[in-house]
Amino acid sequence: MSWFPEKKSGQSWIHRVCQRILKNGPIPKHVAFIMDGNRRFAVKNHMERAEGHFRGFDKLSETLEWCLDIGITEVTVYAFSIENFKRSKDEVDCLMELARQKFTRLMQEKELIQKHQVCVRVLGNLSLLPLDIQEVIADCVQFSKDNERAVLNVCFSYTSREEICAAMREIAEGVQLGLIKDSDVSEDLMEKCLYTSQSPHPDLLIRTSGEVRLSDFLLWQTSFSCLSFVEVLWPEFSIWHLYGAILHYQRNYPAIQRAIDSAMSDRERRQRESDCSCVLSDHKSSDQSNYSMTEQILQYAKHREARLEQFLQHVNSKRLCYFKELVSRHKTTGV
């Protein structure tokens, strides 16, 4: 099965009616999935473990179609955790082979990516992956990067704590190189250095298989997400489970929005206080300025923003270089 359907699969009238009812309420723009339960599904259905993972991929493809159909424009999936490297060699090889096949197929079906205008991003510590997989991933990411209708983030070789450590290392290096000041370190900067920096936070997170933990997935990004834990194993997930989770999101929407608004205004207040204390400490060590305190704070904020923009360009150009190098390697090795 490919990632995106060639033709739209038909929907029954009952689906269309339910979809119309749901569309009267807020539809989450970004949904994250912990696709759990593939192996239990395999055992339950007397299959090889590998078959469970392949069925898991088919379910992902179906789910993407349901999401696009109802107006969910961004999906993030946990496809392979760094912890999964601890599984048996056979299983890790099987999951790597699945990724190799599916990303290669995606590149063979470029016209489908273009037809659906989907931007595919792969998030995680890709350097832990076999080189040929890094290369085909880089190809997909580079090829689809300007597509704007929908975004698919595949977290592969990912854990949230590794992501946060990687972001902290970028920031520490920025301070060390003198590109930013230690007082520039903020929640906002941290977010912009995460692998997910180009995405809004998920509105809804769905985990299948009855497990009720986040397992090191998007820990930073899901502080204000609506969480939905469903009992079925991932390959058994149906459109009704998706609709149920959206309904759960709609019921909790007002409380979530209030929490987000309050956190955002707190964050802005903290930034203003930080700018103010920086100006005050500069004041102590330099001559009196001709400008009023308010003007000086505004000026300081402008300089801080310019400094951060330059630093983030530096971080992004490193990532871009990494992908470009892999793409040109792929072209020369022709794998």
Ligand code: FPP
């Ligand atoms: C969790 O089930 C699932 C995984 C570790 C792999 C998920 C991968 C896919 C669904 C395919 C996606 C592939 C690509 C290339 C995007 P589990 O193995 O933990 O099963 P269990 O909970 O029953 O033990």
Ligand code: MG
């Ligand atoms: Mg599991």
